Amino acid sequence: MTDLNTLGETWDKLGKYNAFWAVLSDKKQWNEKEFFETGRKEIKQVLDNLKKHKVTPSHGKAMDFGCGLGRLTQALGKYFDEVVGVDIASSMIKQATDLNKLKNVSFKHVTSGDLAPFKTGTFDLVFTDIVFQHMENEYTLHYIEEMHRILKRGGVLVFQLPSEPTNTWKGLLIKGLPDNMLTYLRKGMEMHPIRKDKVIQHLQDTGFNVITAEHDSNHKHWDAYFYYASKT
Ligand SMILES: C[S@@+](CC[C@H](N)C(=O)[O-])C[C@H]1O[C@@H](n2cnc3c(N)ncnc32)[C@H](O)[C@@H]1O
DSSP states (O other): OOOHHHHHHHHHHHHHHHHHHHHSTTOSSOOHHHHHHHHHHHHHHHHHHHHHTTOOOOSSEEEEETOTTTHHHHHHHTTSSEEEEEESOHHHHHHHHHHOOOTTEEEEEOOSSSOTTSOTTOEEEEEEOSSGGGSOHHHHHHHHHHHHHHEEEEEEEEEEEEEEEOSSHHHHHHHHSOHHHHHHHTTTOOOOOOOHHHHHHHHHHHTEEEEEEEEETTOSSEEEEEEEEEEO
16 A cells, blocks of 8 residues: 555656646646636536535535645635645645635645544535545545544535546556556556445444535546435
């Protein structure tokens, strides 16, 4: 199992090598404005989906876990009074801070494998996208428990996670090739899906009410979902 120091070092190097690409690897060179626009669209979609399910979290405090350059943190800052972006890589936190334009958004380097720096029952929304997939399942399951702890009653957790590779040619390659070779080809980014039924079971065991699991159409070679859950 990859320890958290190694995971942090890998992401720190990726952040120094090409942070924009490490966050959204469909382009090697990103235009900053376009990059942040993807975040605004995504957060609007998430909040619209919550509305569709008649869930309206208070717009007090939000967390963007695994914030990278703050693409989604700043987008959340338009809706919430206070937003904190958390990341394991100091290179990401430094660049996110430099790129930040909002007073109500801040960033924190967290390497402990939990959310210990944050008080119980203090967040209205915890969000995380394309983060859990890059760490071993045990870490993900523990972070979900921590997210439950830091949310207020009625607070909402939204996260994305692949369930399994699809049957596209690349999906079949992912199923067939050894994990260490795939990690090498992705410059150290590990991929760790969790099956949808197991995720839902864990959410329920942790005490969440599962609102919905929406298919994430951004990934052709992975059957991935956005999970929406509330703390009852
Ligand atoms: C692919 S990037 C996505 C960044 C951001 N969520 C976005 O979509 O714009 C993954 C991010 O997760 C961070 N990360 C990976 N493991 C983490 C962990 N255990 N705790 C906090 N951040 C982590 C990485 O440093 C990196 O910035």
